[in-house]
Amino acid sequence: MxxxxxxxxxxxxxxxxxxxxxxxxxxxxxxxxxxxxxxxxxxxxxxxxxxVPQHSFAHRFSPSLAVPAFADLITGADLWHHILLSLQRVLIGLGFALLIGVPVGLFVGASPMAEAATTPAFQFLRMISPLSWMPIAVMAFGVGNAPIYFLLAFAAVWPILLNTAAGVRQLNPHWLLLSKSLAATRWETLARVILPGVLSHVLTGLRLAIGITWIVLVPCEMLGVQAGLGYFILDTRDRLAYNELMATVLVIGIIGFALDSVARLVLRRLSSV
CATH class of the missing domain: 1.20.5 (Single alpha-helices involved in coiled-coils or other helix-helix interfaces)
Incomplete structure (x- = not known):
């Protein structure tokens, strides 16, 4: 206003x-x-x-060809089907990462012994590219959505887990002492003190996880599925529709930018409360 x-x-x-x-x-x-x-x-x-000359290969990816193709794809129904399916996979992968990362992060952050025992293993696993697990994921889960969920969850769990553990370690110890002096149960302490105290750290980890999963999503959707933005990229390449390929790259960038902006806005709003 x-x-x-x-x-x-x-x-x-x-x-x-x-x-x-x-x-x-x-x-x-x-x-x-x-x-x-x-x-x-x-x-x-x-x-x-x-x-570049007009007949060069690079010209096929020029904005003069990609922008009209982008307008055609956005106004059509086919691309939206791929977008919605990709967003669904990201949400499910993030959901699994939250279900694993937050409880484990709370446990690691609250126990120095658990932190000492798990930190080397977690750092080792975190530094392995999720895409290197693709052949193993296909052999273990078959072709379809299951290996994609596994790879997205594996990529997203580390920022959530590590930020949650860092949030627990940074909690004001006086809050825990006050909770104990008021005879609060463990569940009450968890719900009223610990979870609100680490919420901003969890959201920070979630924002990082959103960016990672969106980047990992496209190559994951090249695992033999029949829909999704990664599949659509391969389809445009096979059809030699380079203008549509570049337009799809624009769509991926715009959606990723929008997802990060929403996550940043939510984090800023909750941090100011």
Whole structure:
């Protein structure tokens, strides 16, 4: 909501200065972000449209061909089917990661012995690329959604687990002492003290996990499934529809950017409560 000059004048000078600085700084950040995106689009146009001959292979990925294909795909129903299925797989993978990462993170963060015993193993597993598990996942779960869920959950569990454990270790010990002095049960302490105290850390881990799963999703959907954005990428390649391929890359980037923006907004809102 915009403020009139009279309303601004009624604000105390210190608050007015802060208000003006906040809005000016926010406008500068927004303009800088838009400028960066425009510069990226110009670089794409130069490298695929201006600096290369029209008959070159790079021209097939130019914005002059990809943007019309993008408009056609967005207005059609076929691409939305792939988008919704990919989002469903991401949500299920994140759900499994939360079910595993939060309880294990609470346990590791609360027990120094458990932290010492599990940290080397967790760090070892975390540094293994989820994509290296693809052949094993297919052999173990078969072709279909099951190996994709496994790979997405494996990729997403580590930021959630490690951030949850860090949140437990950073809890104010006075809160736990107060809970104990009030004769709270373990479940009451968990529900009223520990979980609210680590919520921001869990959400930070979840935001990181969203970005990781969205990146891992596309190669995971090349495991023999018949739908999804990864499958659609392969389909456009096989059909030599390079304009649609580049348009799908744009769709993947836009959705990933939107997911991260929503997660960042939720984290900022909950952190300010």
């Amino acid at each position: 915009s403020m009139t000059d009279r309303q601004i004048g009624e604000i105390p000078s210190s608050e007015r200065t802060a208000w003006i600085w906040w809005n000016t700084n926010g406008f500068i950040r927004l303009a800088s972000g838009i400028g960066g995106l425009v510069a990226l689009a110009l670089l794409w146009w130069l490298l695929t449209d201006v600096l």
